[in-house]
Amino acid sequence: MSIAIIDPACPALISEHPAQVPPTAAVIFGATGDLTHRKIVPAFYHLAKNGLLPDDFAIIGFARRPKSDDEFRKDLGDALRQFSHTKPVDEEVWKKLSSHIYYFQGELDDPEAYKRLAEKLKTLPESAKIGENYLFYLATSPEYFGQAAQNLAAAGLASKADGTRRRLIVEKPFGSDLKSAQELNRTLQAAFAEKDIFRIDHYLGKETVQNLIYFRFANSIYEPLWNHLYIDHVQITVAEQVGVESRGGYYEHAGAARDMLQNHLFQLFTLTAMEAPASLDAESIRDEKVKVLRSIPTPSLSFLQKNVVRAQYGGGYINNKPIPSYRQEEKVAHDSLTETFVAARFEIDNWRWHGVPFYLRTGKALATQFTEINIVFKRPPSVLFAASSEDRLRRNTLRIRIQPNEGISIKFNAKVPGKAESEAVDMAFLYRSGFDHYLPEAYERLIVDALIGESTLFTRSDEVEQAWRLVDSIKSAWAQQGARDLPLYACGSMGPVESDQLLEKDGRFWIRPKEMAS
Numbered sequence: 001m002s003i004a005i006i007d008p009a010c011p012a013l014i015s016e017h018p019a020q021v022p023p024t025a026a027v028i029f030g031a032t033g034d035l036t037h038r039k040i041v042p043a044f045y046h047l048a049k050n051g052l053l054p055d056d057f058a059i060i061g062f063a064r065r066p067k068s069d070d071e072f073r074k075d076l077g078d079a080l081r082q083f084s085h086t087k088p089v090d091e092e093v094w095k096k097l098s099s100h101i102y103y104f105q106g107e108l109d110d111p112e113a114y115k116r117l118a119e120k121l122k123t124l125p126e127s128a129k130i131g132e133n134y135l136f137y138l139a140t141s142p143e144y145f146g147q148a149a150q151n152l153a154a155a156g157l158a159s160k161a162d163g164t165r166r167r168l169i170v171e172k173p174f175g176s177d178l179k180s181a182q183e184l185n186r187t188l189q190a191a192f193a194e195k196d197i198f199r200i201d202h203y204l205g206k207e208t209v210q211n212l213i214y215f216r217f218a219n220s221i222y223e224p225l226w227n228h229l230y231i232d233h234v235q236i237t238v239a240e241q242v243g244v245e246s247r248g249g250y251y252e253h254a255g256a257a258r259d260m261l262q263n264h265l266f267q268l269f270t271l272t273a274m275e276a277p278a279s280l281d282a283e284s285i286r287d288e289k290v291k292v293l294r295s296i297p298t299p300s301l302s303f304l305q306k307n308v309v310r311a312q313y314g315g316g317y318i319n320n321k322p323i324p325s326y327r328q329e330e331k332v333a334h335d336s337l338t339e340t341f342v343a344a345r346f347e348i349d350n351w352r353w354h355g356v357p358f359y360l361r362t363g364k365a366l367a368t369q370f371t372e373i374n375i376v377f378k379r380p381p382s383v384l385f386a387a388s389s390e391d392r393l394r395r396n397t398l399r400i401r402i403q404p405n406e407g408i409s410i411k412f413n414a415k416v417p418g419k420a421e422s423e424a425v426d427m428a429f430l431y432r433s434g435f436d437h438y439l440p441e442a443y444e445r446l447i448v449d450a451l452i453g454e455s456t457l458f459t460r461s462d463e464v465e466q467a468w469r470l471v472d473s474i475k476s477a478w479a480q481q482g483a484r485d486l487p488l489y490a491c492g493s494m495g496p497v498e499s500d501q502l503l504e505k506d507g508r509f510w511i512r513p514k515e516m517a518s
């Protein structure tokens with residue numbers, strides 16, 4: 001490992017000021033868990049491989065089960081070889097990084113464990129250079145988030161006024177409704193300064209999501225059209241092909257609205273709809289995102305009945321593989337009313353977007369896995385081509401694909417060669433062929449940002465609360481409806497017919513996934 005200045009190209013950073021990752025001890029709570037193995041440790045490995053970690057860096061894994069440092073390193077090495085997005089793993093880099101990894105056995109609800117942790121942090125071989133600069137990563141079940149922050153504070157490990165860096169990364173979900181999110185915000189803010197709290201939404205770590213800011217504000221061709229005068233409507237889809245698999249226990253209490261709409265979909269929504277920020281600093285960008293949410297009045301019950309669709313998968317086949325119905329999944333009630341699909345129509349009550357619907361949808365066990373934003377422009381007048389066009393001219397559509405095959409394409413009307421007819425064609429940019437740069441995984445970018453104290457790609461407390469305000473109103477409307485209006489959809493479809501009708505009644509349709517294949 002070597003000390004490095006973060007090159008704006010690798011990973012591509014929005015931050016205006018390149019910064020050095022300081023010598024730090026990163027403590028991962030939940031270190032024997034799935035997220036640590038799949039995402040967090042592979043992210044640290046890639047940061048080390050790209051020269052972004054300093055020599056004086058240590059990782060301490062905190063969990064309950066007994067383990068030696070060597071056993072822990074071996075487990076993480078095995079997981080890295082399985083989950084790394086670049087293969088083969090550079091064993092030299094891993095050997096060096098893993099020599100700075102330690103295991104600490106403790107219970108999250110035991111204040112004494114944090115005191116022992118504080119002692120351990122002072123006696124690491126790297127401690128002399130690290131001083132007391134710590135990053136705590138709460139990769140645990142959410143019920144422990146508040147308690148862990150309180151225990152860190154009681155052990156003298158939380159934010160300090162002396163310039164020592166004490167930072168806290170908090171995984172999702174952040175609360176389960178507005179009230180619990182407010183309580184959690186209060187608890188975390190009693191221990192850590194807001195600038196030191198990094199609430200993860202890994203969608204914000206994706207390069208293509210960050211590119212939305214460049215695409216909109218670093219070009220002059222689209223921003224003048226980015227309003228109600230030219231845009232007919234916007235569609236945002238986060239479609240998952242997998243069902244709930246082993247996560248039924250968690251999902252029963254979450255559902256699609258809490259699990260996906262409150263965070264990932266609203267992040268894409270606000271970045272698409274926000275005004276230009278005064279600068280690229282964290283507060284300016286987050287101020288604009290929050291303004292979007294604040295410009296959506298809390299929907300009434302009758303609005304929700306007309307504009308929000310929920311549904312549950314009822315079994316079927318995906319890629320010829322049988323998928324059970326949601327109610328037959330492990331740890332799911334046989335009469336569960338939890339939605340695995342949600343589609344909603346929102347309007348932003350401001351000058352830019354007056355009268356422009358934003359249709360958001362997400363679901364599990366769908367036909368295909370993709371995340372995409374479609375900006376659909378108003379239909380051009382067809383009078384010139386009326387004689388030759390069987391139908392009216394197609395609307396121009398700007399498609400921003402977040403995953404997979406990240407890229408941007410524009411659909412426009414062109415003349416069919418040899419005929420006096422028009423046909424809609426695609427002009428496409430694919431991220432991977434447009435740049436030969438290394439494309440970092442979301443967690444790499446987010447961890448490095450937390451290490452340097454850059455908050456832009458993390459969710460601020462008021463943003464989380466505004467998103468919960470909207471999701472709470474939806475959930476409480478559904479609670480009042482009980483079992484009414486919970487249609488089933490076939491696995492491998494794109495959701496219930498009610499979702500199509502949501503757009504059809506406005507004379508629109510969902511852009512079909514098969515049109516989006518690269």
Ligand SMILES: NC(=O)c1ccc[n+]([C@@H]2O[C@H](COP(=O)([O-])OP(=O)(O)OC[C@H]3O[C@@H](n4cnc5c(N)ncnc54)[C@H](OP(=O)(O)O)[C@@H]3O)[C@@H](O)[C@H]2O)c1
Nearest residue numbers: 030031032033034035063064065107108139140142171172
């Ligand atoms: N997995 C993912 O892909 C994913 C994606 C997005 C967000 N997340 C979020 O990340 C967090 C962790 O998820 P996960 O899937 O990694 O969970 P997990 O596999 O169940 O791991 C939980 C971890 O917490 C530890 N733990 C549990 N109770 C403890 C206690 N009382 N004291 C000390 N350690 C304790 C467990 O270790 P021991 O059993 O050894 O104690 C284990 O290391 C959750 O908030 C989840 O929502 C996960």
